[in-house]
């Protein structure tokens with residue numbers, strides 16, 4: 001079963017990532033406003049850590065990760 005909160009955070013991270021890539025690929029932004037690109041990077045990292053933080057407490061993520069965790073401990 002999918003967790004709607006995970007979906008929300010994943011969507012937010014995808015948005016932030018594409019915004020960051022767009023800012024990076026725009027040479028005008030990169031040249032005149034590296035601060036803007038850095039801001040996009042911070043927003044992307046924040047979305048990523050929010051998703052990771054939620055996943056560490058999310059029941060559905062724990063269930064999905066269980067198989068992987070068991071395999072990696074062998």
Ligand SMILES: [Zn+2]
Pocket residue numbers: 003004005006007054055058059060061
């Ligand atoms: Zn979740």
